[in-house]
Amino acid sequence: MPSPSPAPPPVLPISEHEDEIVAAVDANPVVVVIGETGSGKSTQLSQILHRRGYTRRGAIAVTQPRRVAAVSVSRRVAQELGVPLGDEVGYAIRFEDRTSERTCIKYLTDGILLRESLSNPELKQYSVIILDEAHERSLNTDILLGLMKRLIKDRASDLKVLITSATLDGLKVSKFFSGCPVLNIPGTLFPVEKFYSTDRPTNYIESSLRTAIDIHAKEPPGDVLIFMTGKDDIDKMVSKLEERIRNLEEGSCIDALVLPLHGSLPPELQVRVFAPAPPNCRRFIVATNVAETSLTVDGVVFVIDCGYVKQRQYNPSSGMYSLDVVQISRVQADQRAGRAGRTRPGKCYRLYPISIYQNEFLEATVPEIQRSSLAGSVLYLKSLNLPDINILKFDFLDPPSRESLEDALRQLYLIDAIDENGQITDVGRVMAGICYKFL
Ligand SMILES: Nc1ncnc2c1ncn2[C@@H]1O[C@H](COP(=O)(O)OP(=O)(O)OP(=O)(O)O)[C@@H](O)[C@H]1O
Numbered sequence: 223m224p225s226p227s228p229a230p231p232p233v234l235p236i237s238e239h240e241d242e243i244v245a246a247v248d249a250n251p252v253v254v255v256i257g258e259t260g261s262g263k264s265t266q267l268s269q270i271l272h273r274r275g276y277t278r279r280g281a282i283a284v285t286q287p288r289r290v291a292a293v294s295v296s297r298r299v300a301q302e303l304g305v306p307l308g309d310e311v312g313y314a315i316r317f318e319d320r321t322s323e324r325t326c327i328k329y330l331t332d333g334i335l336l337r338e339s340l341s342n343p344e345l346k347q348y349s350v351i352i353l354d355e356a357h358e359r360s361l362n363t364d365i366l367l368g369l370m371k372r373l374i375k376d377r378a379s380d381l382k383v384l385i386t387s388a389t390l391d392g393l394k395v396s397k398f399f400s401g402c403p404v405l406n407i408p409g410t411l412f413p414v415e416k417f418y419s420t421d422r423p424t425n426y427i428e429s430s431l432r433t434a435i436d437i438h439a440k441e442p443p444g445d446v447l448i449f450m451t452g453k454d455d456i457d458k459m460v461s462k463l464e465e466r467i468r469n470l471e472e473g474s475c476i477d478a479l480v481l482p483l484h485g486s487l488p489p490e491l492q493v494r495v496f497a498p499a500p501p502n503c504r505r506f507i508v509a510t511n512v513a514e515t516s517l518t519v520d521g522v523v524f525v526i527d528c529g530y531v532k533q534r535q536y537n538p539s540s541g542m543y544s545l546d547v548v549q550i551s552r553v554q555a556d557q558r559a560g561r562a563g564r565t566r567p568g569k570c571y572r573l574y575p576i577s578i579y580q581n582e583f584l585e586a587t588v589p590e591i592q593r594s595s596l597a598g599s600v601l602y603l604k605s606l607n608l609p610d611i612n613i614l615k616f617d618f619l620d621p622p623s624r625e626s627l628e629d630a631l632r633q634l635y636l637i638d639a640i641d642e643n644g645q646i647t648d649v650g651r652v653m654a655g656i657c658y659k660f661l
Contacts, residue, residue: 234262235409236270243267243405244274247350247382251374252399255386257407259560263386264295264354264516268327269303271350271382277326279380280349285332287360288485289315290492291516296320296329297496298518318489332362336602339369340654343606350382355515356395357387357553359589359620365599368617371399372608388515388560389553389586398619414525414563418576426528427459429573433526434506435466437571438475444523444568445505447561451532451547452510456482459508476502483509495519514557518564527558529574529583536595538629543595551584589620596622596630601639604646605654613644 236243236257246253257263268282276282286292296313305311312321314330321328330338332353339345351370356363370383385395392404423429430448437446450456460480467478483495499505499521507519511531531550536543550558555572562568572579591599600613614627634640639650646654 234260234266234411236262236266236407238409239405239407240270243270246403246405247271247276247384250402251378251381252370252383252385252402254392254395254399254402254404255384255407256392256404257386257388258410259388259557260411260518260564261407261409263388263407264291265298265302267352267384267386268350269299272327276350276382278349280347281326281328282350282352283335283345283348284327284329284352284354285335285363285366286329286516287332287355287358287363288512288516289331289489290483290485290512291355292329292331293489293493294496294518295516296327299327299329332360332366335366336362336369340602340605343608344377345373345381346377349380350384352384352386354386355388356385357389357557357586358515359587359591361590361594361599364589364591364619365602367395367398367619369606371617374399388557391586395619398617410560410563412563412565412567414559414568414570416559416570416572418572418579419574422529422574422578426530426573427455427462430459430526430528431462431466433571433573434463435470437524437526438467438478438504438506439470441524441569443476443502443504444566445499445507445519445521446524446526447513447519447522448506448508448526449513449528449558450508450510451528451530453482453484453486456484456508456510463506463508476504478504478506480506480508483507483513485510485512511554513561514554517561519561520565522562522564523566523568525558525562525568525570527555527570527572529555529572529578533593535593536626538595538623538626541595541629541633549578549583551587552579553586555579555583591618591622592620592626594626595633596626597633600627600630601634601646601650601654604634604640604644605651607646 268284292313292315296311297307300307300311308320309324311327312325314334353363396402396404434446450459460482463480481495495507529550530547533548534543535546559570562570639653641647
């Protein structure tokens with residue numbers, strides 16, 4: 223089968239800093255790369271290092287906190303290099319491994335990299351590990367940050383680690399990695415104009431609907447990405463939006479197609495959003511925060527951001543999780559806005575006043591590690607058999623509370639996963655394998 227014809231290489235802000243990036247990577251085991259949304263971190267860094275010979279000794283792994291991002295970014299990189307997906311460029315996500323022995327650029331979820339390190343703690347198959355979207359502060363990425371810190375001591379001569387983020391506090395990460403260099407890549411590709419509401423709406427679904435219909439009626443062609451908090455809101459939004467579009471006067475607007483996008487959608491339905499829009503048709507993509515980072519949906523010009531997200535919160539005193547709708551952080555708001563302006567100028571409608579963005583939103587999302595049960599992660603760390611590891615003193619970028627670490631140890635002891643000395647049991651090892659099989 224002939225290879226797909228290569229897309230013209232984009233001149234992205236990051237491409238203009240290729241020499242500087244390569245010089246920093248040549249000279250240091252760890253480099254932090256901070257770049258604005260759409261500057262090219264996810265798609266270009268791996269290609270730059272591949273071009274400069276870093277795949278001669280091993281593959282480049284690029285982690286993503288979300289499956290849909292691992293698939294879509296690897297697809298884009300394969301397209302840019304003009305190779306079939308699964309050959310030199312591939313991806314590995316839960317239940318799906320699209321790589322071969324020839325794969326030298328591999329996109330994978332952070333959970334899959336953790337699973338790989340269970341059977342191969344030194345991750346010798348990789349010459350470069352890029353932890354992408356570190357600002358998301360997923361639990362798995364935070365554990366990987368700690369593991370990378372150990373790993374580069376053992377593999378200082380043959381492993382490079384890059385940590386990339388749109389907004390992560392570079393100095394803090396640099397300090398964590400003993401003062402490693404931080405490269406700030408300025409510049410975005412296209413401008414995104416931001417509009418704020420004067421008040422917080424009482425009903426964000428209704429307000430998003432009104433804004434979407436307004437765009438459809440008044441704005442030139444361009445797809446609309448609408449952020450909702452979860453599947454239930456998305457289902458409601460999709461059916462109401464379809465109904466309102468049906469009720470518009472015939473011929474008053476171009477055609478419309480409404481597509482949901484969330485983590486529990488089967489992959490074949492998720493990828494529908496990456497297919498080109500039918501001619502003369504505006505697509506409305508109604509998504510959770512799976513669309514917040516790394517994704518480029520070609521055609522998206524307008525973003526509607528309700529300012530909320532559904533977040534799991536663990537309470538170690540009760541041992542219970544709650545699922546709460548909470549305000550997003552400024553980092554998340556900027557990531558959401560950054561989904562527009564990637565292939566052309568865009569507009570972002572924030573359904574909250576600028577004062578809320580500036581004064582009420584937290585600067586960054588609370589790291590998942592500080593709001594999760596750590597039983598699975600502690601079990602994982604124990605199963606690695608790392609020498610001299612003390613879980614209560616494991617080197618985390620933002621350490622979880624002692625209470626949640628002790629809670630995790632207690633829970634693991636109660637289910638016989640560790641013994642009274644804190645050593646992992648045979649049962650614990652089986653459990654760790656099962657946990658990470660499903661990541
Ligand atoms: N599937 C795609 N279709 C069209 N253009 C794309 C696609 N994927 C990437 N691009 C182009 O490449 C640019 C860089 O994308 P990339 O994902 O590498 O940026 P990034 O810096 O990682 O952004 P973010 O931090 O927002 O994830 C986009 O702004 C867009 O112009």
